[in-house]
Structure formats: structure tokens, C-alpha cells
Amino acid sequence: MQSSEESIVVKRSHSDGSRVSYIKPPISRERTEGELSILKKEFSTDDHTISINELVEKYETDLARGLTRHHAAVLLMKNGPNCLIPPPSKPQWRILAGFLFHGFAGLLWIGAILSFIGYGIAFYDNPNPPKDQLYLATFGFCHESANLAIMDTFKNLIPKMATVIRDGRIIEIPTEELVLGDLVEIKGGDIVPADIRITLCRGVKVDNSPITGESEMQPRSTECTDRDPLETQNLVFYGTHVAEGVGTGIVIACGDDTLMGRIAGLTSSIEPLEMPIKKELRQFNTIISIVAIVTGITGMLVTMTACLTLTAKTMANNNCLVKNLEGIETLGSTNVICSDKTGTLTQNKMTVSHFFYDGFTIDVLGNSEAIQRTVAFKRLCRVAMLCNNAEFKPTQEKIPIHKRELIGDAMDVAILRAMETYIGHTKNYRFERPKIMEIPFNSTNKYQVSIHEILGEKINLIAMKGAPEKIIERCSTYIFEDATIMLTPDKRKELNQVLLNLGYMGERVLGFADFVLPPDTYPLGYPFNTESQNFPLTKLRFLGFISMVDPPRLGVLDAVEKCRSAGIRVIMITGDHPITAVSIAKKVGIISQYNETVYDVALRKDTSASLLTDDDRRQCTAAVITGTELREMPQVELENVLMTYAEIVFARTSPQQKLNIVEALQALGLIVAVTGDGINDSPALRKADIGISMGIMGSDVSKEAADMILLDDNFSSIVTGIEAGRIVFDNLKKSIAYVLTSNVPEIVPFIFFILLGLPRTLSIMSILLIDVGTDLWPAISLAYESAEADIMSRMPRDASIDKLITPKLIAFTYLQIGIIQTCAAYSAYFTTMALNGFFYDKLIGIREEWDSEAVNDLTDSYGESWTYKERMYLQRKGYASYFFAIVITQIADAVIVKTRRLSVFQHGMTNWVLNFGIIFEISLAVFVIYCPFVNYAFEFEPISWYSILPSFPFALLIIFYDEIRRYIIRHYPDGWIAREIDY
Helix, strand or coil, rough: CCCCCCEEEEEECCCCCEEEECCCCCCCCCCCCHHHHHCCCCCCCCCCCCCHHHHHHHCCCCCCCEEEEEHHHHHHHHCCCCCCCCCCCCHHHHHHHHHHHHHHHHHHHHHHHHHHHHHHHHHHCCCCCHHHHHHHHHHHHHHHHHCHHHHHHHCCCCEEEEEEEEEEEEEEEEEHHHCCCCEEEEECCEEEEEEEEEEEEEEEECCCCCCCCCCCCEEEECCCCCCCCCCCCEEEECCCCCEEEEEEEEEECCCHCCHHHHHHHHHHHHCCCCCCCHHHHHHHHHHHHHCHHHHHHHHHHCCCHHHHHHHHHHHHHEEEEEEEHHHHHHHCCCCEEEEECCCCCCCCCCCEEEEEEEEEEECCCHHHHHHHCCHHHHHHHHHHCCCCCCCCCCCCCCCCCCHHHEEHHHHHHHHHHHHHHHCHHHHHHHCCCCEEEECCHEEEHHHEEEEEEEECCEEEEEEEECHHHHHCCCCEEECCEEEEEEHHHHHHHHHHHHHHHHHHHEEEEEEEEEEEEECCCCCCCCCCCCCCCCCCCEEEEEEEEEEECEEEEECCHHHHHHHHHHEEEEEHHHHHHCCHHHHHHHHCCCCCCCCHHHHHHHCCCCCCCCHHHHHHHHCCCCCCEEHHHHHCCHHHHHHHHHCCCCCCEEEEHHHHHHHHHHHHHCCCCCEEEECCCCCHHHHHHHCCCCEECCCCCCCHHHHHHEEEECHHHCCCCHHHHHHHHHHHHHHHHHHHHHHHHHHHHHHHHHHHHHCCCCCCCCCHHHHHHHHHHHHHHHHHHHCCCCCCCCCCCCCCCCCCCCCCCHHHHHHHHHHHHHHHHHHHHHHHHHHHHHCCCCCCCHHCHCCCCCCCCCCEECCCCCEEEEEEHHHHHHHHHHHHHHHHHHHHHHHHHHHHHHCCCHHHHHHHCCHHHHHHHHHHHHHHHHHHHHHHCHHCCCCCCCCHHHHHCHHHHHHHEEEEEHHHHHHHHHHHCCCCCHHHCCC
16 A cells, blocks of 8 residues: 555545545556465355355345445545555566666676767767667667556456445446445446356356456356356356346455456566576676777677667567567577467367267368268258357348357357358248247256247257256167167267267267157147246257367477477466366377376276376376465475476466466476467566567457567467577577687787787777678678578576586687687788888887887887888778788688588578678778778778788688587587587
């Protein structure tokens, strides 16, 4: 609560003249560690298990009259309004300032300021460092600001008004004025205004996808059907949608105490882990700070920005919208992907997959030719079309059937689409067989009945569909080809086995039956009555089964296989039934065909999974863990399961359980990516190292909580992102290797200047020209480097070992390539000086005389005297030759860092941005050395071609040396030499 703020009492008048008062809720509330740990626990209540009378007594309400206005006002003043209170947030100016002046940026600003002071505004009137830092700060600021909007997206789910019964009168009030014990009315099209226990129900179905992630409509009733509040049918939850029906219920939780409020509080209060690449850059900052090479940071920041931005653009073209640039590399480092099922791995569209009739099960998914159009099939399709409330939207006749939009329940929609495909003209067919009576499906009967006039035959037909076991028990005969046969016990057993097999395939199965009413007893126009039920619902004729499945998306199987090849585990976490989850997991490759779960073992042993012994369960090579099992599982045991089984499916999970799974994986040191589209996924998306939301079906809350959005909702797009992330890390490492290498020949001249007394061989202006001139384009162009051929066959990098900056990288750049570059530069320098009379032995120890303006008779190796002015002219030639040698060897360096393992001859020179960068590098070097006035500004003088000739063998040596190094890494990857030289 806002302890520092004075409580404000809000007074409001209603249209009926009544007034209410309540304390204005705080703008924000910071949750303690204790409160956060409570939010992480499973949602639990006993309000759905106690009797209605006990519930009425607990909340001091009345089933007929509701609360009194006075009592409601007292409760509102005591408990506060029914609304969500967000955690405190930083002012946006502080967020922006944080990104502009954090540790990595601070050194950059200092470097820029020192550059202004030390070298004059003329050369730095538009310095790159601050501009690039503004780019990065803007990206970070936008991402952090978006996080502040998470609670706003939750608030968008809340209805403005609610219908309540108070003092026996039905009134409409603002939702925030609801209190515990209020008697609330709900109807189709409403958003549930609080957590409510159903007391009166007429055909209510709700869409619980905001909290479960599963889009199938759930029937509600007044009966407690499960001790788990998320599974029982007598509760409806805040923010979910009422699809159809009408009902009344008692409010049992408001605002932050609702299930939705807990999810919102958890999502907005979770602090996401620092991304691995952030740690890498912080380490990079520390290392560079120690050696104080500010210009190196300048080039690297530009390179990093370019690399991440270019990759983000490429990923957007491949349906991956990146909200947080640093998340790109994190995805490439991922060890585990925790994927939702519905809509990510599957199409989120129920599709008819099997027909059972005439004793055969026919797979029609992508194989409609298999259908035998017998009399039994036609009778089955007749009931499937008639006992169906789905409808095609009008004016779609010219659109392909699979793309047409329908209105209705998901299963009805799937069946009607199939009927239009296999039979056709369903609208005319139904018109000629009008419905005259219907008993809607309900959770008690578990069937739907409709009666139709068959005008052509002048008869009435009963059509029934529903839960297969309920349909079978109401039938006494079955159809085989064109004959009606008695349904014997053996035949019933056979049907139950078919049903079991379809069930183990994870499919939704409906049974179908019909009954032709005798025309003498039930003539056309007969007054059928659902109340008195003056028609038979037993001794029907069984027609068959139709099963449906939400089929896997195209390409997901291949994507999962690519993940496996890349050393990435894919774990399914879903709110769906475990059998359905396992079936999809097998179809998409999350569970390999040769691995067995408890359901496979049970099917093999012809028993139930719940009856398996411990010895049977030990035969399982893949794990299926339900939410009920997770609830009783200590964290240590969960971590043990995650380490023991490579292939795991979690089913019937809650938002808190999904979060616990992510935290357990992170506790094992794994980098975790989480996909999700529902509000229920948002805590896990927020906690994950990288959260991935769906762009089409994803809720606004999940999109705000995520770091990346899949614009096509397709799991396959994640593989593209993983490859892009790996390319980012590779290319950043290549850029660092390229930039750091030239630091050695830049630093050594100053060491030799002091220790050996050599004249200066490189000027400060030359160093700046290399770092922000000749090196800049090639360094940035490495961001455009394509993936190496083996990039998706490598294991994910170990973030604790394989860092951007490693001792091996330092050894490679400073002690190997850097030393060769230094030798090349000094060879060119000494050649230039020797051609002008100063051999290297003569140069050692003459620093003070060389730099003294008073000495105008310094003799060279031939005894010739040199004035101070002549020496400075020669020194500028030395600068030019040393500088040009660095440029030549940096070109060789750019060629070798293109690949980390493959030969450059295998990888090729296809990066034309780099190729043009090399041309630019040479052109710039020639320009600053040979262009009059420009060369003087950079302290150069023109040199002869043979002055730099000694640097070319060293450039070739660099390429030759690194080819050997990469050959050893490719062919002897496990040898100690390869381990030591692979940076």
C-alpha cells in the first residue's frame, strides 16, 4: 500500500440514486518476497468443494436477494475495489538515463569527451560513439517502457460493468464495486468480472484460454467435478469469456486475489534474469577499461549495434519480431525450449482425422481417397451434418473450403468442414431436413440430440452425438454396410477397444447414433417436447465414431529435429490432457518414436496407466508429468526428473507450475527459452532467459512479457532465430578478434619507445585512423557474415566458458596474430628507415637525440648528418610504412576471422560488404598517405612501394598459419591442441 500517501475516499453516485464510498486504491504496490513466494504457489481454494449453504453462510449473502446495499458498501470500504494494482515503476526519464549512462556507455561518453578535448572539435564534430549509444539506449528504453505496460494489458481484459443482485433487485454496477459474496449474473458474450462459484447454470460454456492456454470451450455446472479449482466445472474466473448460456454465481475472490490477479501480480513482479550477452558485454567493458583502449570500445559498440540491428531486421523478414536486441544472441545460446502446444506446435484448428464405420478405422488426415462411401458412411455423415450447430459465414462459396470461416464450437466446426469436403452442399442438405427440436449438450448428459423432418421420406429422424461411451450405452443396434445388426456384448467390447486406441492417439472422439421414428406414432408435425421427453433416447442405432485432432503445423517435426541436432532440448508444457499432449509430442518429434511413456507401456500391457507397477514405470524412457504430480513434487525431485529424462512432456499445468519448471531448469544452469500465447504463459515468459510470444493468437499480456514475437505463430520460426542468435555471437566474436588484433602493433611502438629508446614509429593520429577509419568498415561488415556450415550442428555454447572475451581469444589476437602483425609493421618500418640510411641497430637508443630540436647533426649508419627537420620528414615516412603494414595485415586478419572453424576456401568470400570494406580500407590508406595536405594532417609522407613490400609475406603467413589452426580444430576437435587454440 502507499503508506506515504494519504488515503483518499472515492464517492460515487449511481443512476438509481444510491451512493457508494471506498478508499481509492494505491497507484502501485510493491510486493514483498513473502508475497511473491505466495503468488508462486499453486492457486488453491475450497470454495468449490463446500456446499452452497456453507458458501452462503461463509460470505453472508443470500441466494435469492444477494447482498444488501449496506453490507456491500461496508465490504467495499473494508476490502477496497475489485481492480488490479501494479507494482511501482521507474519514471521513464530514469529508465532512459540508465541506458544512456550505464557502465558500458559511461566509458564511451568519457572517451568521446576526451577525444573532443585532446584532438580538437574539427576532427570530431560528429563523433560516432554518442550516436551509437543513443541507438542502444533507445532500444533498451523502448523495451523497458514496454514492460511497464504489462499491467495495462491485464486491465484491458476487465469488463467495465457487471450485473448483480442486491436487495433482491437486478442492477448494473461498475466492476470495481463488486465485493465478496455478491450474487452476479453472467451470460454469453460477457467477460467474467471476478472469480465466481456457479450456483445456477443453464448451458454455460466458457473460454478459459486466457488462464489455461487451451481454446476448447469448457462446460460449466453447479457441481464440483474436481478438487483442483482449475479443473472443476463450478468455477468461472476473472477475465475469461462466457461463450454461451446464462448463469448466476457468488463472488469468491476480487482484484489481486483472483486467479487472474495472481498471474498479473506474478508477471509484473518477476525480475527477469540478466541475459548472457549482457554479462559478456560487461566483462568486455571491464577488460577494455583495464587496458584503457577507448577507441577499441568505439569500434566494438558500432559493430555490436550493427550486428544486432541487422540480425533483427533479417529475423523480422523471417517472421521473428525482436523486442529486445540482446535477446537475439540469447536465443542462439539456448539449451532448452519450453514450448506451448496449442497454436505453436499445432495449427490451433480442430480437424477431422479418423472415421470409424463398417468395422474399420480410416485415417483421412491428408488422405480423403481412403473413404469408402458405403451406406453406413452416408448415415454417419447425415447425423454429423444435422446434429451440428456450426455454420459457414455467408458469401464464401468461391473460397476454398479449408480457408472458409465458420461460427460455432471448435468440434462442430471441424465436423461441418469435413462434411462440406466429403459430402458437399451442407447448407442445402440441412435446409431439406429442418431441425424441429434440440436438446443441447450439457456436462451431465454428455450428448446432444436433435430431431429433423426428412421431407423427402416424410419421416422424423432422431440424431444424437456425444461422448462415445454415453452413445454406445444408449444403442441396441449398429449399422454394418446397409444392414442393422444387434449390438452384442462382444461388439460393445470391440467398440470400446477402438475407442481406447483412438484415445491413446490423443484425439477427441465423438460417437454418433440415429433412430428413425415410426411415422404412424410420430407423424410430421408431431409436438415433440423436451420437458416431458415424449420421444425415445434409448435403443438407438450406433453409426460410428468421428475423431478430431489439432494437427501439428507443417515443418515443426523438421524444426524439432534441427533443435535436437543443435543440442537443444524441446520440452512441451501444456494445459491439455496428457494423452493428447503425448500424441502431439510424438508426432512432432519431442518424444522419439522408440521412446516409451507410461501410456505406451500401458497400451503394450493392455492396462491403464494408473495401474502400472513401479517396475513397469522404470521401463519408461520419456517422462509425462501432470500438474497433479507436479503439485506434490519437491523442487529437488523436479530437477532430478529434468536431468534424468531427455524427453519430457508436462500436461495439465498451471501458470505457477510452468514458472516453477523454468526456474528449475535455470537452477541447473541452463539457458531457457519459453514460448506461449496466453495470459497463463506470461509469468514463465517474463522469467525465461528469452520469452517468445505468438503474434497472431498471442494475448497482449504475453506479447508485452516476451522478448520476441513470432509473427506467424510457427515454432519453425524459432529455429531461424536460434541460427540467427548463433550467427550474432560468432560474428561479434569475429569482430572483437579483428578489432583487438591491431591493438598489439599499436601498443608495442610505445613500449619500444620507452624500453629500447627507438624513435616513435606510430603517431596517435595513425592509431585513431586505424580504429575509427580503416578498421571500422571491415569490423562492421563482419556483422553481415553468413553462417558457417556447421553452425546448427554444434552444441549450444556454455555461457560460463565460451564467452565473447576469453583467455584463448586474447592469446589468439595478442600473442599470435598481433605478434605477426607487429613483426610485419616493424619490417616495413625498418626497411623504410634502412633505405634512408638508418639501420635498426643505429635506431636503438637514439630517442632523445632524435626528438631534440637542438640536435641538427645526428649521423645515420652511413655517417650522413640529419637535421631535426629532415628527421621529422623521415619519421613521417616511417609512420606511413608502419601504418600501411598494419592495414595490409589487417586485411589478412579480416579474411581469417570470417570463419572460426571452416577453411576460408570452403566458406568463400561471398560477403560483399566485407569485400568492399577491404577495398575501402586500402583506398583510405592510399588516400591519407599520398593525397597532398591530407597526408600532412595525418603526419604521413608518400612512400615507395618497396617500403611496404616486407609486410606481404607476413600477411600470407597469417592466412597460412590460421588455415593450419582451423585444420587441427576440424580434424582433431578433442585433442588438447585443438582445445587450446580454438577461441
